Amino acid sequence: MTSIAANSVRHDEFQDGHRHLTVAKKKPGGRHFAARWSVILLSLAAVGLQVASLFQPWWWIKLYAPQYPKGLKMVISLTGVSGDVREVDILNHYIGMATMEKAAAVERQLAGYGIAFLAIAIVAVALLAGKRLNKLLAVVGFAFPFAFLADSLFWMYRFGHTLNPEAPIRLPAFTPQLFGNGKIGQFMTFAQPSVGFWLAVAAFVVLLVAAFARSRVCAGCAKKGECGAICRDGFVGPKAGAAP
Amino acid sequence: MQLSIGKALVMGGAVLGVAVAAASCENKAEQKATQAASGALGASASLKQLMDSRGLSEADVEAAVKTYVPGGKADEYMIFASGGHSGQVLVIGVPSMRLLKVIGVFSPEPWQGYGYGGESDKVLAAGKQNGKSITWADVHHPNLSETKGDYDGQFLFVNDKANGRVAVVDLTDFMTKQIVPNPLVASDHGGAFVDPNTEYVIETSQYPAPLGRAYEPLSEYKNKYRGVAMFWKFDRQKGRIDVEKSFAVELPPYTQDLADAGKLGSDGWAFINSFNTEMAVGGTLEGKPPIESGASKNDMDYLHIINWKKAEQLVKDGKATTIKGMKVLPLKVAGEEGVLTLVGEPKSPHGCDVTPDGTAVVVGGKLDTHATVYDFAKMKALIDQKKFEGKDDYGVPILNFKEAIRGQVEIGLGPLHTVFDDKGFAYTSVFIESVVAKWSLKDLKTVEKLPVHYNIGHIMAAEGDTVSPDGKYVVAMNKMSMDRFSKVGPLYPQNFQLVDTTGEQMRILIDAPIGIGEPHYSQMIKIDKLKPISAYKPGENPYTGHVDPAAVLKEKDAKIVRNGTTVDVYMTAIRSHFVPDQIEVNEGDTVNIHLTSLESAEDQVHGFALNMYNVNVSLEPGKHENISFKADIPGVFPFFCTEFCSALHLEMAGYFLVKPK
Numbered sequence: 001m002t003s004i005a006a007n008s009v010r011h012d013e014f015q016d017g018h019r020h021l022t023v024a025k026k027k028p029g030g031r032h033f034a035a036r037w038s039v040i041l042l043s044l045a046a047v048g049l050q051v052a053s054l055f056q057p058w059w060w061i062k063l064y065a066p067q068y069p070k071g072l073k074m075v076i077s078l079t080g081v082s083g084d085v086r087e088v089d090i091l092n093h094y095i096g097m098a099t100m101e102k103a104a105a106v107e108r109q110l111a112g113y114g115i116a117f118l119a120i121a122i123v124a125v126a127l128l129a130g131k132r133l134n135k136l137l138a139v140v141g142f143a144f145p146f147a148f149l150a151d152s153l154f155w156m157y158r159f160g161h162t163l164n165p166e167a168p169i170r171l172p173a174f175t176p177q178l179f180g181n182g183k184i185g186q187f188m189t190f191a192q193p194s195v196g197f198w199l200a201v202a203a204f205v206v207l208l209v210a211a212f213a214r215s216r217v218c219a220g221c222a223k224k225g226e227c228g229a230i231c232r233d234g235f236v237g238p239k240a241g242a243a244p
Numbered sequence: 245m246q247l248s249i250g251k252a253l254v255m256g257g258a259v260l261g262v263a264v265a266a267a268s269c270e271n272k273a274e275q276k277a278t279q280a281a282s283g284a285l286g287a288s289a290s291l292k293q294l295m296d297s298r299g300l301s302e303a304d305v306e307a308a309v310k311t312y313v314p315g316g317k318a319d320e321y322m323i324f325a326s327g328g329h330s331g332q333v334l335v336i337g338v339p340s341m342r343l344l345k346v347i348g349v350f351s352p353e354p355w356q357g358y359g360y361g362g363e364s365d366k367v368l369a370a371g372k373q374n375g376k377s378i379t380w381a382d383v384h385h386p387n388l389s390e391t392k393g394d395y396d397g398q399f400l401f402v403n404d405k406a407n408g409r410v411a412v413v414d415l416t417d418f419m420t421k422q423i424v425p426n427p428l429v430a431s432d433h434g435g436a437f438v439d440p441n442t443e444y445v446i447e448t449s450q451y452p453a454p455l456g457r458a459y460e461p462l463s464e465y466k467n468k469y470r471g472v473a474m475f476w477k478f479d480r481q482k483g484r485i486d487v488e489k490s491f492a493v494e495l496p497p498y499t500q501d502l503a504d505a506g507k508l509g510s511d512g513w514a515f516i517n518s519f520n521t522e523m524a525v526g527g528t529l530e531g532k533p534p535i536e537s538g539a540s541k542n543d544m545d546y547l548h549i550i551n552w553k554k555a556e557q558l559v560k561d562g563k564a565t566t567i568k569g570m571k572v573l574p575l576k577v578a579g580e581e582g583v584l585t586l587v588g589e590p591k592s593p594h595g596c597d598v599t600p601d602g603t604a605v606v607v608g609g610k611l612d613t614h615a616t617v618y619d620f621a622k623m624k625a626l627i628d629q630k631k632f633e634g635k636d637d638y639g640v641p642i643l644n645f646k647e648a649i650r651g652q653v654e655i656g657l658g659p660l661h662t663v664f665d666d667k668g669f670a671y672t673s674v675f676i677e678s679v680v681a682k683w684s685l686k687d688l689k690t691v692e693k694l695p696v697h698y699n700i701g702h703i704m705a706a707e708g709d710t711v712s713p714d715g716k717y718v719v720a721m722n723k724m725s726m727d728r729f730s731k732v733g734p735l736y737p738q739n740f741q742l743v744d745t746t747g748e749q750m751r752i753l754i755d756a757p758i759g760i761g762e763p764h765y766s767q768m769i770k771i772d773k774l775k776p777i778s779a780y781k782p783g784e785n786p787y788t789g790h791v792d793p794a795a796v797l798k799e800k801d802a803k804i805v806r807n808g809t810t811v812d813v814y815m816t817a818i819r820s821h822f823v824p825d826q827i828e829v830n831e832g833d834t835v836n837i838h839l840t841s842l843e844s845a846e847d848q849v850h851g852f853a854l855n856m857y858n859v860n861v862s863l864e865p866g867k868h869e870n871i872s873f874k875a876d877i878p879g880v881f882p883f884f885c886t887e888f889c890s891a892l893h894l895e896m897a898g899y900f901l902v903k904p905k
Contacts, residue, residue, distance in 0.1 A: 066677065066679070067678050069698075169540070185657055186657050186678070
């Protein structure tokens with residue numbers, strides 16, 4: 001098995017004076033090896049979670065009014081809004097609010113590419129970034145759900161502040177509630193995050209762990225600032241007699 | 245082979261499974277049935293058990309007891325409700341909310357033989373517009389005749405919004421006696437409201453159009469399009485509207501909406517709310533905003549205040565012009581002479597209801613959260629002092645809003661109509677919020693809101709628009725029923741909800757599905773104010789109120805008289821035969837059947853139907869009908885009785901033969 005080979009090689013290396021991982025002292029080729037793999041697996045898991053979130057609802061908004069005893073539900077995902085959108089659009093026209101299809105049109109188009117970009121970025125950072133950059137993992141993980149929240153908030157604000165003055169009912173500008181209970185006209189609204197958002201948050205948590213693990217990799221190595229999860233010396237196996 | 249055995253086994257298993265499932269289902273159903281039977285019918289069954297088996301709460305049972313009217317007992321009140329598109333009027337008992345009758349008004353109604361070959365054809369024919377027979381209507385507002393501001397139970401008036409018509413229903417026999425088409429308007433809405441002594445039936449137009457329905461392009465909207473307030477003179481003696489003595493007041497092309505007549509101190513005045521004072525005409529194909537937007541631009545529209553007594557005098561003085569044979573008081577005169585005054589009303593209002601004491605007019609905000617209470621005395625004083633804020637483009641004086649109102653009541657989203665009780669409370673229907681808001685007339689404060697199901701339009705209270713409302717009941721007339729009834733396809737019944745207003749809190753007693761059209765307004769009258777007949781005078785023609793000259797009061801007087809190509813059949817109907825029962829005519833003859841019911845006993849009704857000639861009349865006891873048609877189809881046509889009158893009802897028949905040319 002390669003691991004045995006790697007261990008033995010590393011052991012040699014350790015004897016050679018090149019100390020890649022302090023723990024390796026105690027268990028040569030053990031923890032640093034596990035940490036490396038965990039960085040890679042966690043990063044891939046995060047990518048998996050993010051990709052999965054693309055196919056899950058991120059947010060839902062429920063509206064209740066007397067004449068809608070079952071309520072109206074809008075499900076927001078990265079690629080669009082589904083549910084009782086048509087009915088909500090019809091109602092919104094009375095107050096001159098834009099139709100849902102106009103919300104985040106570009107973002108929705110780009111969501112798939114965005115996820116692909118994130119996946120590549122995460123894998124690249126995980127594998128290649130040195131210690132100084134490894135925090136990027138967490139930043140990227142955080143940026144994903146945060147960007148969604150910020151963008152949603154932006155659109156909520158925009159929709160509530162660009163009401164058509166020609167509308168039959170004129171309301172003062174407002175920002176629809178993005179979280180929790182709100183009230184618009186006869187509607188009680190309730191909004192909260194859904195599976196997709198939590199998957200993205202989970203991906204962030206996973207990436208945090210990955211970043212932490214990454215910081216443990218090569219903690220004792222002189223080259224720890226240079227190499228990524230892929231160590232030219234350690235991960236693919238050091239060259240015998242390599243310079244310290 | 246093996247495969248097929250396996251298949252057979254699987255299939256057998258499946259069949260067995262289904263059979264077992266079915267058997268167990270049956271067992272369960274049987275068990276349930278026996279349980280229910282023992283609960284409902286068992287001698288020891290208690291009310292509690294019954295409630296449990298039907299899943300009823302104590303409140304449900306209380307409501308049921310409050311609305312249950314055993315057979316043989318009469319309801320306390322009677323509702324006359326618009327039948328909406330059906331062109332009919334619905335008669336409903338309260339508190340049972342049972343449908344008692346459907347009165348044919350603007351559209352033919354076969355059971356009453358209304359519009360199927362008899363005298364009633366003339367009533368419907370009088371309702372033609374532009375010579376065109378219109379067999380439907382958008383029935384909106386039934387109004388009972390009043391004496392001194394209180395219902396007298398004699399007549400009912402109702403308007404057809406779609407085609408600008410007003411009808412008179414006689415409440416002695418619950419039959420429509422007259423339809424008056426308004427030749428001036430394209431549609432109406434604010435009708436058919438009466439003044440406290442039913443001198444006039446008020447009908448105001450809705451969508452402005454050139455008076456007399458002439459052509460004018462929409463670019464001429466402001467100059468040539470107009471509204472009118474029609475005052476149809478009612479001749480109570482004759483029980484008919486007297487078109488000759490009626491008059492109209494020309495109004496600006498604001499979309500006049502609902503109307504009401506003043507009472508007591510404000511008698512002699514009428515009030516109309518309006519929307520679209522913006523005069524928007526749409527143009528959606530050209531990218532212009534639809535009327536719904538255009539008509540909602542202004543924050544204020546205009547309440548129209550009409551001094552109709554003065555208008556009546558001016559018309560008498562010859563100040564009216566004549567359009568399409570109708571006397572119309574011109575807008576200019578109306579504005580100058582103080583007949584018409586305007587006052588602002590908050591955004592796209594709806595509802596216009598005079599309080600029982602006649603001192604105020606309540607207008608709902610629709611797009612404003614308030615109901616505005618206009619003070620008649622203040623408005624009258626301002627008009628008398630000519631204290632105007634300005635004039636509109638047509639020279640009509642405008643009162644200052646703040647100076648004209650008593651106050652505003654914070655109601656909620658979409659207040660529409662208001663009715664009143666006997667304890668100083670008003671009840672406003674609130675459409676968007678889907679509630680009934682109860683508020684105090686004294687301090688203009690909302691005291692309670694009752695959710696109704698759903699989207700309430702009109703609201704009505706027991707005699708709630710008279711000078712002495714009864715209280716007790718309010719009916720919420722809801723536009724949507726959603727989850728309230730069993731599903732009957734995508735066109736859902738409307739929902740009348742009877743609300744008990746006697747307790748601390750309002751309570752819905754019962755939902756009544758209305759599956760015949762979209763009703764608008766209705767009125768509720770104490771049953772003892774109505775004096776309906778149970779039979780006509782022998783030989784009476786219901787449309788003249790007299791014994792018909794062609795009535796046949798004795799069987800021996802029945803005969804067939806031929807005069808050239810006209811055949812007059814003098815016919816009688818009594819259990820269980822017609823005399824004559826054989827009629828033979830020639831193809832092309834004009835046939836007049838003068839048919840009298842010789843019955844006098846209560847509920848002893850016959851019908852007369854002639855196959856293939858679209859003839860069916862109802863023969864209530866004593867009634868005389870004149871049926872007239874051309875015998876243009878040769879052949880053999882049995883005629884027969886269409887009410888199951890007796891054991892030998894099926895034998896109550898005869899033959900009508902048309903000899904071909």
